[in-house]
Each structure stands twice: as structure tokens, then as C-alpha cells.
Amino acid sequence: MSVAEQKLAYLTAAGRFDLCSPGECLRLLSAASHVTYSRRAGGCGRMLKVLLHGTCSYDCAYCAVRLHRERLSLSPGELADTFLGLWREGLVGGLFLSSGIARDVDCVMHDIVETGEILRRRGYDGYLHLKVLPGAARADIHGAARVADRISINLEATSSDRLGGIAGVKDYRQDILKRQAWVAEEKPGGHTTQLVVGAADETDAEILSCLADQYRRVRPSRVYFAAFRALPGTPLASHPDTPAWRARRWYQADYLLREYGVTADELRAALDEEGFFPDRDPKVVLADGNAPVNVNLAPRRDLLRVPGIGPKGADRILSLRRVRPFTGLADLARAGIGGKAAGRHLTFGGREAVQTKLVL
Template structure:
């Protein structure tokens, strides 16, 4: 079987690893026009075509949700490092892609499988390719191999899949949560602190949402812990989708808005500096899927509002619904130059969503609106 025939399977199997910034729930493989080409979106909104593929879909792990789990009946293929490197360079030299996102199943020994990923990166760097490489670290990989991967890759990641040891045990019996996942993530963090040139874009992780009974508070508590202690760059949330011929094929799917609300709440923690106890959870520890988490925070903390735009600190401004980080910085900058805001239109010109912000702000001590309930 040739490389392109393998790519039809191994490219499709790679779609479950997420890496999209703009809309992590909407990821596209170039509308099916090019095998393996995956259109990701950078934080600045720029579209980045990546070559996204597995080394192999052979796997010895028994993850109950996974299309490639051991024992599942499906076609199994594997690339050699040279074969995959040649295929990527063909795509790159034709300007089909700008980077590589490489993951793998575990075909036999963990370190042997990881060595093949690392070898692909080494071949590409030796060839002279200096573009983006993201390597997925396999659970249980040795310290030395992780170090080698980080010397070659721009970003590395290891999927947690679950936020708690109990949740993890619900999903697999062949991996250890504390040893194979968390210990490896701590190694990555320590190596990056010692040498910032190693995997300079940092590490990320991914959670499967809805495959276990874990609630949103447990999930977001874990992400907050990872941001604070391991300097994790980003968390991705993959909505559980039942697959035929897996133990969870009849398992319920999560609410369609759940992952979107988790992303919004996670952004408040990771980018806006919110504390976990500022987020609003119901009696079951979940976020209301019908309302934006930032708006929910404001409604549940009306004693903090309305905020006087002409006096509020940056941290106070970014807690106002409708005011983002960029517009808050613009407000602060103009105030330092002597500007006093008197009209909503002035805020709108700075990017404030004034209809959303209006009930929560004052201009020159004057209330702008009240909530209709």
C-alpha cells in the first residue's frame, strides 16, 4: 500500500486531536480536497494549513472511546519515519501545508513508537526544515525521549483525557493517570523551565468531555491547576462521540453547547485571570449551557456593578460583559492621556459590545441601563 492510501486512514484517525484556536469545535480537513491537510487557525485569526497524521493506528491501549483502541476491528497501517517525512516534505514543498502535527498509536513498545515520531522530526530538521512541528507525547514515554522530542519540536502535548484519576480509570485500564500522564507533564514543564528553547511554544493537553461523570468544576479545576503549576499553554475539550464497536458506543453524548461553555470559562481562567471560585456552577458542579460564563459571573455578582468606566482598574474592566482585553487596554490608555468617557458611542469605537456592557457600567457616575428583570 502506498503512502497516500495509508494517509486516507491515518489522516482521518488524527482528527480527534484538537489544535484550533479560533473555534476549537470546528476543525476542517480542507473540505476533503486534500488528504491530511488540516486548516487550523492561529490566535491572530490567520489560517494555518497543517499536515496532521498518525504514525500508526496500531495500538495496544484499550481506551474505551477511541477509534484505534486495541481489539477494535479496523484497517491498521503504519508509516516508517522516512516514508512520512518524504510525504510531509512533498506537501510542504508544494506549499500545501505550513507545519506538521504528528501523533501515533502505540505499536508494541511505547518508547519504540515514540522514537519513530522523534525520528520524523529529526529527519525534517536535518533536511533543513525549520517550520512548525507539534509532537504528541505518548503516555509513559521515557524522560530522555521527551527531552529529545522537545529539542526538535515547537510544541508538545500529552492528552489527559480525564480530569481525575477515577475518571481516567473509567476510560482505560492500560495507562496510569499519575505516572504515565501527570509525571510526564511535570517533566515537560521542568525541561522547558531549564531551557526555554525546548518546545518554545509550550505544552498543551486535551480532555474528553462527556465520556465520564466528571463535572465542569472538576475539569476546570484541573486546567486551572495546570496553568498555575505547569505553565500549560492551552487546554482543548473534545466532545465525546460514540463510535461503533467500542465499549462506549451506546453512551450518551454531552450537551452540544457544553464544550463551547468550557472553552469560554477556561479562557477566563487562562487569559483573563479569573479564579475558579469566580465561575458559577450549578448544584451538580456544571456551567449553565444557556449563558456565557462571564455574563453569568456578572449576574451573580451585581454588588460589583455597575463599574465606573472612568475610574475602574484593568481587572475590573475585563470583568464587565462586553469588554474584552483589547478594549480594556484602549480605555486605560486613553484615560492616561486625560480622556473621560461620556457616551456609549465612544466605547463602541474602542470595540466594546455596548449593548452587552450597558447594564453593568456607569459613565461619569451616570447609569447607562438596567437589566430587564
């Protein structure tokens, strides 16, 4: 293994805390004599996640990179060379590049953008995701947006107060929200963000308000949710871990907001009195609180709120019921919908007002 590959191995391991997909797209399995990568189901392909600088001058209480004192870094040229070697061998198909703030923000952002520019100049036409650092200059955000397929800046917390408790060095409004507005202008539809769930003791009600604001104002194409993990030696070492299911429920809730047209106000009905989701699919929680939906009469909007019915299933129902009414589970199956999830939330009352609740 060359020195650059050894550094890449280290910086890949350090980069696993930054999410670009619900799973870690690519995890370094061995930093021994050769580098081996594994693709995880549901990820975004054979994407290498790596930090340009494995140390940071900031001191965010939840972050592993603040602990790295080795000052290990790759130059833009080194990273581009090593990545292109792996890419040409077919070992990786995309790059997610982030970095600790080893020096000042501008220097590191220049390095990130320069890495992307080198890769494109040298013929790399695969997927490239570049991280925008808090406090980045507009010109660097513009440069990153020009070469990358996707750019992102992490919110990490839901508000200025919440971030202040875990990363006081960052100014939420100036360093993050203002930069995120620039990101949205430079890469409309091509930017994402991440929240560290539970690190700042925020409720799900606060996350919901934050997401509603995000989709109204800057429209990220995705929001990623990292369940907080306490790391030894950090100020949050004794803070309880966030259960993995909480982040999972947030992916489900976020999907309802983005893809199903469910509003934040509707989702609030799934929160408990303290403002948290229970460990149940929010779609099921909402459907349990609503009257069953008449499969033969309901508009698409209502069909989409039935567990087990997605956009394609709803469209199939609308098309099939024009030919003849649904009368039972067999008709649901014909539309590709499993009766187990959807059945108890549907009625088959025909086209008239009288509805019969399905008995399973």
C-alpha cells in the same frame, strides 16, 4: 496516489480525534485519487494532523483508534518524505504528529522523535507539534522537545478515578502526570494538553479544579477540550454524546483563566448547583451576578470582567478616561467597545461616588 499517500490519507482521517486547536486544523476531504485539504477558520494554519501508527494496543473506551485493526503505519522515513512533498508543494504548512501505541510506548516514541529529526535534518523549518505518549521515557521527551515547536501529552480525564473508568490501562499519576511534569520541564511555555469532556461523567466543577491545578503546577500554554462522541462498537457506544456547546463554554472559561486573570474561585460562581456551567458565556454569567462597573473609576481588573471588554479595550478605556470621563455609549464606541454587550454591565457615574446605571 502513491502507497505512502494512501496510508497518509488513512492515518490523517484516523488522527482527527486528537486536537491541537479548537477546530480541526486540517481535515482530509478526499482519500480518492488525490489528497485535498481544507483549512478551517480559527485553526493554526495549514497543519497536517496525522497518526504514525493507526492502530493501538491500548483499549481506551472513548477512542476510535482502538477500533482500527488494519495495522496501518508509516515509517518515520515514509512520513517525512510524504509530508515534505506536500510541504514543498505548499499544500501544508505545519505538522501535528501523534500515534496509536502499535507496539510498546518506547518504540513508538522513538519513531515520533525520529520523524521530527529527519524533517529538521532535511531542512523543514515549519511548525512541528509532537505528541508525547503516556509512559514515555524522559530521554524521548527530551528528544521531542529538542526538535518540536510544541509537545503535548493528553490528560483525557480530570483525575485518576475518572480516567480509570474509561482508560484503565493508563496510570494517571505515573503515565500521565509524571510525564507531563517532565514535558513542562523540557518545554516550558511550549506544551499543551487535552481533555475529553463528558466521557468520564465528570462535572465542570471537577474540570475547573483540574485546570486550576494544571495552571498552578505545569502551566500548559493551552488546554484543548474535545466533546465526547460515542462511537459504535466501543464500550461507550451507548453513553450520551457531550453537547458541542459544553466544550465551547470550556474554551471561553479557560480563556478567562489564562488571559483575563479570572480565578478558579471566581469561575465557580458561574456553576449551577450540580457543578455544571449553563449554556451561556461564563463571562456574562459572572457579570450578571456582579454589580455594574463604573467605567470611569474601575481598575483594569474589573473592566476585564465586563462582557465585550478585552485587554485592548480595557487599556483604551484607561487611556481615554484620563483625558475626559466617559459619559455614554458614544464614548464606549470611541474606545472600540460595543454598547450591546458591555453597556448593561457599566455605569458612567463620573469621577464622583454617585453612579448612574446606564439605561439602554
